Amino acid sequence: MSAANANAETVVNTDGLNSRANRHQQANVEAHELLAEARSVAAAVADPELPFVTVEDLGILRSVRLEGSQVVAEVSPTYSGCPAVAVIEQSILNALLDAGFDARVQRVMSPAWTTDWITDAGRQKLLQNGIAPPAAHNPAKPTLFEKTSVSCPHCGGSATSRVSEFGSTPCKAQYRCDDCQEPFDYFKCL
Numbered sequence: 001m002s003a004a005n006a007n008a009e010t011v012v013n014t015d016g017l018n019s020r021a022n023r024h025q026q027a028n029v030e031a032h033e034l035l036a037e038a039r040s041v042a043a044a045v046a047d048p049e050l051p052f053v054t055v056e057d058l059g060i061l062r063s064v065r066l067e068g069s070q071v072v073a074e075v076s077p078t079y080s081g082c083p084a085v086a087v088i089e090q091s092i093l094n095a096l097l098d099a100g101f102d103a104r105v106q107r108v109m110s111p112a113w114t115t116d117w118i119t120d121a122g123r124q125k126l127l128q129n130g131i132a133p134p135a136a137h138n139p140a141k142p143t144l145f146e147k148t149s150v151s152c153p154h155c156g157g158s159a160t161s162r163v164s165e166f167g168s169t170p171c172k173a174q175y176r177c178d179d180c181q182e183p184f185d186y187f188k189c190l
């Protein structure tokens with residue numbers, strides 16, 4: 001083999017590597033954009049019981065990832081007995097399919113969802129819609145004799161009484177404000 005031939009072969013190989021790298025990079029960019037779009041579609045799905053908050057606001061959309069060309073949305077139920085879970089999963093799946101994605105929804109039970117995962121935006125929306133957001137959970141604090149302080153979402157008053165352990169849905173408790181007398185739902189801490 002002459003030196004010229006060896007050089008020519010090297011150039012060909014380098015070109016081959018470069019174009020493979022470019023194609024790979026291009027595919028990564030497309031996957032990234034696909035994932036970002038799928039994520040925004042899934043994140044915008046409203047909670048069926050609280051239509052003013054999204055699954056992202058509630059922190060139950062765990063992640064959106066790609067398995068090959070299929071979008072996998074990981075969802076954590078607010079609690080295992082919550083009847084809305086199946087509806088939420090179906091809503092997310094339908095939103096992704098409607099947007100043209102090959103998709104499936106995977107339920108993730110561990111680590112378990114807690115109300116701490118509700119975003120600040122989600123808490124604001126709950127409050128604006130007359131539902132007292134859950135008090136921030138502090139696992140370092142003993143809770144056995146601790147009285148939960150729930151502020152009225154209407155007037156902000158802290159003198160409130162629990163009327164019922166269950167509100168309009170099992171994940172809420174019903175309260176009444178002692179100041180303005182308005183009833184309201186409290187999103188229970190889990």
Ligand SMILES: [Zn+2]
Nearest residue numbers: 152155177180
């Ligand atoms: Zn009040």
